[in-house]
Amino acid sequence: AQTVTQSQPEMSVQEAETVTLSCTYDTSESDYYLFWYKQPPSRQMILVIRQEAYKQQNATENRFSVNFQKAAKSFSLKISDSQLGDAAMYFCAYRLNTPLVFGKGTRLSVIA
Amino acid sequence: DVKVTQSSRYLVKRTGEKVFLECVQDMDHENMFWYRQDPGLGLRLIYFSYDVKMKEKGDIPEGYSVSREKKERFSLILESASTNQTSMYLCASTQIPRSGYEQYFGPGTRLTVT
Numbered sequence: 001a002q003t004v005t006q007s008q009p010e011m012s013v014q015e016a017e018t019v020t021l022s023c024t025y026d027t028s029e030s031d032y033y034l035f036w037y038k039q040p041p042s043r044q045m046i047l048v049i050r051q052e053a054y055k056q057q058n059a060t061e062n063r064f065s066v067n068f069q070k071a072a073k074s075f076s077l078k079i080s081d082s083q084l085g086d087a088a089m090y091f092c093a094y095r096l097n098t099p100l101v102f103g104k105g106t107r108l109s110v111i112a
Numbered sequence: 113d114v115k116v117t118q119s120s121r122y123l124v125k126r127t128g129e130k131v132f133l134e135c136v137q138d139m140d141h142e143n144m145f146w147y148r149q150d151p152g153l154g155l156r157l158i159y160f161s162y163d164v165k166m167k168e169k170g171d172i173p174e175g176y177s178v179s180r181e182k183k184e185r186f187s188l189i190l191e192s193a194s195t196n197q198t199s200m201y202l203c204a205s206t207q208i209p210r211s212g213y214e215q216y217f218g219p220g221t222r223l224t225v226t
Contacts, residue, residue, distance in 0.1 A: 009152070033212040045202065045217035052212055091154065099145050099170070100215055104154035 002027045004094050006103035013082045014111050020067075021077045021106050023092030030054075032096045034068070034075045039089040039105075048090070051075065084110050115139070116218035118203055124224045131190040133221050135203030143207070144186035145215070146170075146178065149200040158201075161186055193225045 003026045013019035025034070036048040051059045051068050058066050063083075067076045079086055087110045093100040119134035137144065143162050147155040147170075157170030159178040167178050175197060179187040186205075190197055203218040 006154075035215075037217075044219050045204075047214045050212055050214070095212075099143075099157055099160050100155075102147075102155040104152060 002094050002096065002101050004092050004101050004103040006090075006092055006106050008106045009104070010107045010109070012109040012111055013079070013086075015082055015084060017082055018078060018080045019082055019108065021079075021090050021092075021108065023075045023077070023103055025073050025075065025092075025094045027073065027094065027096065029096050032094060034066075035093040035095070035100065036064070036066070036075075036077045037091045037093060037102075038086075039091065040085075041088070045091070049077065079108075082110050084112060086110050116203055116205055116216050118201075118218040118221050120221050121219060122222050122224075124226065125190075125193050126226055127194060129190075129193050129225075131193050131223065131225075133188040133190075133201055133203075133223070135186045135188070135205075135218055136184050137186075137203075137205040137216070138184065139205070139207075139216075140183065141205035141207055141216075142183065143205060144180065145204040145206075146176075146186065146188045147202040147204065148172065149202055149220070155202065158188065193223075195225050197223065198225045199223060 032053045034051045038048045039045045049061045063080045089105045091105045092103040116137045145160040146158040161180045177189045201221045206215040207213045
């Protein structure tokens with residue numbers, strides 16, 4: 001079974017600085033999808049960024065980018081120029097032919 | 113915009129009660145999901161459905177059942193609520209599960225069983 005591991009339960013970053021959240025996964029497949037979701041306090045879970053495994057180019061969405069290392073099965077999220085609104089739980093997720101498999105999440109705090 | 117709504121944001125029930133959590137999506141998605149979210153455990157899949165009247169067990173189906181009578185509505189049922197079912201419940205839907213399509217989430221229902 002596929003598993004997703006987020007090794008950092010909590011992280012903090014100074015406003016305007018850069019932070020990287022780690023995610024590793026376990027799969028024997030070659031073609032799959034990876035996602036980062038954000039869950040702000042008391043608000044709905046929303047998609048931050050997605051990556052297709054067959055694409056070598058790392059996905060980017062404004063201040064958010066990923067470092068996708070397929071051989072290492074690593075999918076980290078980099079947040080540049082951190083803002084107070086980035087404070088949230090961040091979940092890494094994997095999908096092949098099943099519903100999303102989530103990691104346990106990383107709680108990110110942003111310090112003003 | 114896709115909208116996934118859940119019937120209650122907060123719910124308090126007594127042990128042994130039958131509990132219904134309702135979820136409705138307005139984008140004609142065929143695929144709907146129920147997750148449970150607990151601190152330190154992330155999101156765990158309870159049940160999912162690929163079509164009307166169709167259901168599949170997820171990772172933690174024990175103590176739960178579901179109903180999908182209409183495409184837009186997916187209900188989670190706790191037949192006899194217990195204190196260990198106190199949790200945040202999240203509903204989600206997506207167009208095609210075997211793909212890179214986004215999975216949209218509802219706001220969640222925080223259930224407390226006393």
